[in-house]
Amino acid sequence: MLEVTNLETVYHGVLRVLRGVSLTVPDGGVVALLGPNGAGKTTTLRAITGMLDIHEGKVTKGSITFDGHNLVGKHPEAIVRLGISTVMEGRRIFPELTVEENLRAGAFVAPPAKLNDDLDRFYTRFPVLAERRHGPAGYLSGGEQQMLAIARALMSHPRLLLMDEPSLGLAPKIVKDVARLITEISKDGVSVLLVEQNATMALELSSHATILETGKVVLEGASETLKADADIQAFYLGMGADKTSFRDVKHYRRRKRWLS
Amino acid sequence: MNTFLQLCFGGLALGTSYALIALGFVVVYRASQVFNFALGELLTLGGFVMVALCDFGVPWPLALIGAMGMTGLVGAGIERLVLRPLIGRQVFVTIIVTIFVGMILRSLVLLVWGPSPVGMPTPWDPSASISLWGANVFYSALGAVIAGVVTLIGFWWMINKPRLGIGMQATSSNQETALALGIPVGRIFGSTWFIAGAVAALAGIFLSMFPRNLDSNLGFVALRAFPAVIVGGLDSIRGAVVAGLGLGLLEVLAQGYVNEHLGQFGHNFHTVFPYLVMVLFLVFKPHGLFGTKEVERV
Ligand SMILES: Nc1ncnc2c1ncn2[C@@H]1O[C@H](COP(=O)(O)OP(=O)(O)OP(=O)(O)O)[C@@H](O)[C@H]1O
Ligand SMILES: [Mg+2]
Numbered sequence: 001m002l003e004v005t006n007l008e009t010v011y012h013g014v015l016r017v018l019r020g021v022s023l024t025v026p027d028g029g030v031v032a033l034l035g036p037n038g039a040g041k042t043t044t045l046r047a048i049t050g051m052l053d054i055h056e057g058k059v060t061k062g063s064i065t066f067d068g069h070n071l072v073g074k075h076p077e078a079i080v081r082l083g084i085s086t087v088m089e090g091r092r093i094f095p096e097l098t099v100e101e102n103l104r105a106g107a108f109v110a111p112p113a114k115l116n117d118d119l120d121r122f123y124t125r126f127p128v129l130a131e132r133r134h135g136p137a138g139y140l141s142g143g144e145q146q147m148l149a150i151a152r153a154l155m156s157h158p159r160l161l162l163m164d165e166p167s168l169g170l171a172p173k174i175v176k177d178v179a180r181l182i183t184e185i186s187k188d189g190v191s192v193l194l195v196e197q198n199a200t201m202a203l204e205l206s207s208h209a210t211i212l213e214t215g216k217v218v219l220e221g222a223s224e225t226l227k228a229d230a231d232i233q234a235f236y237l238g239m240g241a242d243k244t245s246f247r248d249v250k251h252y253r254r255r256k257r258w259l260s
Numbered sequence: 261m262n263t264f265l266q267l268c269f270g271g272l273a274l275g276t277s278y279a280l281i282a283l284g285f286v287v288v289y290r291a292s293q294v295f296n297f298a299l300g301e302l303l304t305l306g307g308f309v310m311v312a313l314c315d316f317g318v319p320w321p322l323a324l325i326g327a328m329g330m331t332g333l334v335g336a337g338i339e340r341l342v343l344r345p346l347i348g349r350q351v352f353v354t355i356i357v358t359i360f361v362g363m364i365l366r367s368l369v370l371l372v373w374g375p376s377p378v379g380m381p382t383p384w385d386p387s388a389s390i391s392l393w394g395a396n397v398f399y400s401a402l403g404a405v406i407a408g409v410v411t412l413i414g415f416w417w418m419i420n421k422p423r424l425g426i427g428m429q430a431t432s433s434n435q436e437t438a439l440a441l442g443i444p445v446g447r448i449f450g451s452t453w454f455i456a457g458a459v460a461a462l463a464g465i466f467l468s469m470f471p472r473n474l475d476s477n478l479g480f481v482a483l484r485a486f487p488a489v490i491v492g493g494l495d496s497i498r499g500a501v502v503a504g505l506g507l508g509l510l511e512v513l514a515q516g517y518v519n520e521h522l523g524q525f526g527h528n529f530h531t532v533f534p535y536l537v538m539v540l541f542l543v544f545k546p547h548g549l550f551g552t553k554e555v556e557r558v
Contacts, residue, residue, distance in 0.1 A: 080441065080442030092436075112422065
């Protein structure tokens with residue numbers, strides 16, 4: 001279904017970020033893309049969704065195809081219309097818009113006839129959000145916002161859902177809810193490419209995983225096998241204290257990136 | 261003769277033009293956070309295109325629509341050529357660029373049509389008026405109100421069409437996220453500039469009817485509509501319309517009732533009122549009547 005081959009990208013014409021990344025998402029599968037900060041996970045998703053452009057980046061080599069359609073150089077709108085939808089890093093709901101307006105924005109490329117059914121289905125699934133459908137989405141809790149962001153991405157009826165760190169900044173209980181939701185989405189027949197730093201969760205949910213470090217694939221294989229791998233355990237799974245510091249570093253850098 | 265009613269009609273006519281101009285500012289600002297300081301020159305351009313079309317023998321109503329459409333296209337062209345490449349840049353960059361574009365437009369208008377004022381063609385006798393409830397109302401003022409209201413209703417209908425409306429809201433909230441959802445952000449910017457150009461042309465045409473004439477300084481009137489933008493709340497379309505009408509009324513009423521008491525000093529005193537209201541709003545209610553307050557990002 002999604003086929004990324006030998007992908008290389010640059011930012012600002014000079015900054016090479018991906019150096020030959022390949023990965024495949026099969027029809028109906030859940031594939032995890034793991035890696036530490038700055039590995040290039042988000043950049044990979046931007047390349048797939050045609051969003052590199054607005055970050056002054058571009059694909060310099062390799063190919064991306066979705067059901068045989070070439071995606072490199074396509075406009076984001078065209079890519080969404082082909083059936084690829086994204087839940088971006090950091091949720092990114094529209095805070096001033098109501099819950100319902102957020103969902104309707106997600107349905108922009110979908111046939112309007114389906115809209116009401118879709119909204120109903122969503123509200124049955126998330127009763128809390130149904131109650132607050134006409135309130136600003138910015139007042140929802142972090143977990144509710146993440147649910148809304150996922151639901152919004154589903155409103156376009158994608159066949160492939162890209163998720164960038166959906167567990168980031170959420171309480172463990174909410175992370176479990178998100179995990180359950182991802183399983184349900186995949187059961188509904190939507191393929192998922194799940195970008196995560198929470199490797200425990202991602203390996204649990206996925207059938208296949210790719211691990212990225214400084215723009216290169218360092219490991220890939222069946223999630224079962226990777227879970228058992230001693231290195232992975234050491235680097236990505238077992239380390240309580242280190243992991244929090246990972247996150248701190250990340251938040252710091254992210255703030256810096258936004259300020260610059 | 262009923263002076264009060266007379267002033268009210270005059271105020272509504274002026275207010276309609278202010279409302280249209282404010283709308284032109286707001287619709288672009290909402291979508292792309294760009295202050296369009298070229299808008300004033302689009303008023304002038306619209307006026308001259310109208311005159312040219314009428315001179316060409318195009319029937320008046322068609323010329324009106326044609327002038328709105330063409331000025332709209334010029335607006336969309338400016339967006340595509342000049343502003344689209346600047347998406348994501350700081351606000352002051354786009355401000356400088358729109359001022360610069362305004363200067364170019366002004367020079368072009370001067371080059372093509374020259375500096376001398378021309379009369380705006382009207383389908384009625386330019387100084388004709390009718391008596392409504394004892395008030396003397398110029399046909400041109402009545403025409404301005406009717407055309408303005410029709411345009412505002414048409415515009416209202418357009419932005420409440422589910423797709424365009426929600427696309428504009430999403431784009432104004434976060435461009436990148438909107439893009440990721442498949443919303444054609446670029447085309448939405450283009451449509452907002454088209455709308456701005458079209459309403460500017462309409463305002464320009466009616467503002468340069470009797471007693472005023474059309475000349476290359478018409479663009480400065482856009483600055484006089486600026487208080488309506490602030491008072492309405494910068495990103496609120498409803499606010500632009502309400503504040504535009506209100507301030508137009510206020511200005512004309514002040515002209516009728518206040519100026520005469522100030523003697524020499526009062527000659528142009530009424531034009532100060534909208535700015536006074538604006539300053540009060542900036543101090544006490546900076547988000548204006550209906551502007552969005554920043555929603556706390558949890
Ligand atoms: N717009 C940009 N301009 C220049 N460099 C960028 C830009 N975006 C990202 N980078 C750089 O590209 C590299 C990869 O970033 P990317 O965001 O893809 O990493 P990531 O794996 O998603 O990391 P994280 O886990 O922190 O989200 C980093 O070194 C980052 O600083
Ligand atoms: Mg990332």
